[in-house]
Every structure is written in structure tokens, then in C-alpha cells.
Amino acid sequence: MRIRVVNPNTTAEMTARIEVNARAVAGPGVTVEAVTSAMGPASIESHYDEALSVPGVLAAVADGEASGVDGYVIACFGDPGLDAARELARGPVVGIAEAAMHAATLVGRGFSVVTTLDRTRGRAWELAARYGAAGACRGVHACDIPVLELDRDPHLADRVTALAGRALERDDSDVIVLGCAGMADLCATVAARLGVPVVDGVAAATLFVQSLVTLGLRTSPRGEFAPPPAKRYSGPLSGFGLPVPSRVA
Known part of the structure; x- marks a missing residue:
């Protein structure tokens, strides 16, 4: 089982500390990988910061989907991008x-x-x-x-x-x-x-994701969390407009 812990800010030192705490509770056979957002604020301390952190979170989830990640933790207490990440991911996504x-x-x-x-x-x-x-x-x-x-x-x-x-x-x-x-x-x-x-929340979310994957529970593909419809995006977000593959229930 692979769990990706996404640090929504761009500070790698914080990601390293988050990874230590997430790995400390992971069970046998569980690989925890913490990733630093590739874009966004150095820390998230306002609504403005939170809004601009979401593209980086979604890019990290999209990359995880391409590499076979089983579930995700959003490691910021504002839970930025949580709903949108659930639309992208095949496995469970939990905010801290x-x-x-x-x-x-x-x-x-x-x-x-x-x-x-x-x-x-x-x-x-x-x-x-x-x-x-x-x-x-x-x-x-x-x-x-x-x-x-x-x-x-x-x-x-x-x-x-x-x-x-x-x-x-x-x-x-x-x-x-x-x-x-x-x-x-x-x-x-x-x-x-x-x-x-x-x-x-980092430890709790890691174990919740591990438990959901073990139970075979995924975000429902029906209704609000269904994959978003494919459409064109413009400007700096043009790379986010790619079609999203259908999930298996």
C-alpha cells in the first residue's frame, strides 16, 4: 500500500518533519511518501494562501494517480483542496x-x-x-x-x-x-x-487512509465526488484542463 502525504505549502523542511510523523504510525507493508507542493505559498496562514495552495495539491494528487498511489493525506489544518482532490483520486483522501x-x-x-x-x-x-x-x-x-x-x-x-x-x-x-x-x-x-x-492530525489521517484502503473503501464515484467533466482551462491553469480518467467504483 502506498500513501502519499501532501504538504500543501512549498517548505521542504516542514515536509520532512511531516513524513517522520506519518511513517511512525504506518503499518507493515505500508509505504508513506511525503511530497512538497511544487507551487504555492511557503506557509498557509490566510484564505489567500489557502486558495493559492490548491493547484499544487491537485498536481500532487494527479501525479500520484499516474504512479499508482493508493490514498492521500492533505497535511494542512485548513484541509485545502480536499473536495477537489477527492474528485481526482481513485483511493481515499483525508484532511488532517x-x-x-x-x-x-x-x-x-x-x-x-x-x-x-x-x-x-x-x-x-x-x-x-x-x-x-x-x-x-x-x-x-x-x-x-x-x-x-x-x-x-x-x-x-x-x-x-x-x-x-x-x-x-x-x-x-x-x-x-x-x-x-x-x-x-x-x-x-x-x-x-x-x-x-x-x-x-498527520498521524490520525495516515491511519484513517490506511484503514480505508484496507477495508476497500474509496470515495464514491457517484454524485458530487464523481470525476470532474473534461474542459479547457486557460492561462497559468491551462495544464489542469486535461481529461480525467473514469474511476472504478
Whole structure:
């Protein structure tokens, strides 16, 4: 089984950290390959960034389809391009926010999200509603550290742990969701210090994809996620207008 983990930003150092965390949970016979988007922003911290990251995500999925990838993880907490990627892929596609929120509801009654910048909190709330977790999501809290500064802050674990601890008390929650792929390697440390489940979406999404492939479950080719109709695209997106092969149900 081959799982492709797509980093929607163009920062290769972050891709390397994401790959380590994804490979750590993969089962026997599962190959995990993390890829860096070939186009788009260096980090995703706004709606503008997210919109411009989607072509790179779709290019990575299209390339994976040509090389026989079995399933995909979208490794950004905004889950950019998730629906469009499902239209392209034969196998399952799972976003890390989607996976983390679903996993959190399986191990607690309520969860708090700890994310990066305050301006991204609204997107997390929107996704909680979309994924049916609005009632379980008790709060979204920002540490106000830019994504590209996460690996440069020597006190990151302390800051995130302190914020997560305050979130548990303020929200009366019992699970923490880490709201950025760049926080994935903090999971065990924060969980050990706080004594509650801490969910990393990269690990959760990798295992969800692995499980779906094992179960033989694919995105339905009927209705909204059917392959998109072939048509011409213009300008810088002209290369995205190629016909999409039919999927096998």
C-alpha cells in the first residue's frame, strides 16, 4: 500500500518533519511518501494562501494517480483542496483537520484546538461545523507563532503545553487537537505533561487512509465526488484542463 502525504505549502523542511510523523504510525507493508507542493505559498496562514495552495495539491494528487498511489493525506489544518482532490483520486483522501476532529470525538466528549495564528481560528470553527463536530469543539486557541517559526522557537513545547492546559480548563474539554501539521512532533510531549489525549492530525489521517484502503473503501464515484467533466482551462491553469480518467467504483 502506498500513501502519499501532501504538504500543501512549498517548505521542504516542514515536509520532512511531516513524513517522520506519518511513517511512525504506518503499518507493515505500508509505504508513506511525503511530497512538497511544487507551487504555492511557503506557509498557509490566510484564505489567500489557502486558495493559492490548491493547484499544487491537485498536481500532487494527479501525479500520484499516474504512479499508482493508493490514498492521500492533505497535511494542512485548513484541509485545502480536499473536495477537489477527492474528485481526482481513485483511493481515499483525508484532511488532517478532518481526521483529528473525528479522532478526538472518539476519545472524549469535548475537544479544544490549539493552533498557530489567531486569524486562522475562524477556519477551524468552520471545519468543525462541516465535520459534524461543532458540538464537541469547545474552543479554538492560538499561540500566535507563525508556521515557519514553529521549529525555531526553543520554548515551543512549553508555550503550546501552557496554552493547551488553559484551554482544557477554560473550555471544560478533555482532549486537545493540535491545529497545524508543523506541531505534529509535539503530540507525545504535550500528552505526557497534561495527562489527556492529544491528537495529531498527520498521524490520525495516515491511519484513517490506511484503514480505508484496507477495508476497500474509496470515495464514491457517484454524485458530487464523481470525476470532474473534461474542459479547457486557460492561462497559468491551462495544464489542469486535461481529461480525467473514469474511476472504478
